[in-house]
Amino acid sequence: MKTAQSRQKSYSDIRRRPLEFKVGDHVFVKITPLKGVTRFGKKGKLSPCFIGPFEIFDRIGERPYRLALPLDLNKVHNVFHISMLRKYISNPIHVLIHEPLDLMPNSSNQEMSIQILDRKIKVLKNKEIGIVKVLRSNHVAEEATWELEEEMKQCYPEFFE
Incomplete structure (x- = not known):
């Protein structure tokens, strides 16, 4: 040993x-x-x-x-x-810009959903689940995430009117 x-x-x-x-x-x-x-x-x-x-x-x-x-x-x-x-090795062509962040006490920030980009029905063995692709604030469309449609309807009913 x-x-x-x-x-x-x-x-x-x-x-x-x-x-x-x-x-x-x-x-x-x-x-x-x-x-x-x-x-x-x-x-x-x-x-x-x-x-x-x-x-x-x-x-x-x-x-x-x-x-x-x-x-x-x-x-x-x-x-x-x-x-x-x-x-950090400095370089004169680097421009250092810090974007302001809205942080919570646990160093995380709250992001708001802006828009629903797509809808799908996910087929499992014995049931179907509706999912939606959600665009969040401070993100581009490529970073959109898939969320459960029922949860989004509860949180953001204005998107489903």
Whole structure:
């Protein structure tokens, strides 16, 4: 067992690079997208895993850093572990624009349904279910999702008049 642990440690030590930031550096923050939940304005498992760049405001200890987040992210705790940060290499042609987000206390935001794009009947073994393709606010038509027609009728009866 000891030999196996030693071998695994030697593999990880080769791949590990020392990572350290200074106050004033810019970094990307790693986020974990959850299915159906919008975090930091990103939704879905194919969404980008890093947002930013943000400036390092303060070093708290050996590993945690405090970031200078924009005002629209004031509900998000601004202290991150070094493992959640990636270095940003500046480029003069990059234009950094932060879109304002309407975040709730759990770092998610409420999206409103705007329009129904399509309707289908899903045929299962012994029943049929009506589904509708719904376009949400702040999304394009390619990001529309299929929802149950009955649930949409309860939440948005004006779409079915």
